[in-house]
Amino acid sequence: xxxxxxxxxxxxxxxxxxxxxxxxxxxxxxxxxxxxxxxxxxxxxxxxxxxxxxxxxxxxxxxxxxxxxxxxxxxxxxxxxxxxxxxxxxxxxxxxxxxxxxxxxxxxxxxxxxxxx
Numbered sequence: 864x865x866x867x868x869x870x871x872x873x874x875x876x877x878x879x880x881x882x883x884x885x886x887x888x889x890x891x892x893x894x895x896x897x898x899x900x901x902x903x904x905x906x907x908x909x910x911x912x913x914x915x916x917x918x919x920x921x922x923x924x925x926x927x928x929x930x931x932x933x934x935x936x937x938x939x940x941x942x943x944x945x946x947x948x949x950x951x952x953x954x955x956x957x958x959x960x961x962x963x964x965x966x967x968x969x970x971x972x973x974x975x976x977x978x979x980x
Contacts, residue, residue: 912948919948920957920971928961928968 935945949969952958961968
């Protein structure tokens with residue numbers, strides 16, 4: 864009788880360990896799948912951002928100078944997004960910031976204009 868109770872208790876313990884192990888395994892797999900999806904989403908966002916920057920530089924290449932408002936209207940983005948894109952392009956020296964008549968204007972940086980970009 865005692866050995867039967869010990870056997871049932873041991874079996875219950877084994878089942879409990881299996882259940883806990885399976886749950887942990889599912890959590891680990893779920894996290895790795897989610898992190899992979901997040902990484903893919905980050906890559907897609909970065910590619911779209913770079914594509915938009917190339918479009919902005921091309922747009923500026925067709926004009927002598929332009930304002931932040933022109934960028935906002937042409938690409939249908941918020942003021943903060945347009946400002947952030949232009950700030951990054953200035954830092955990358957793809958675009959030059961020109962202060963003219965108290966207004967900020969942008970033009971393609973000389974090096975990129977001569978390269979045809």
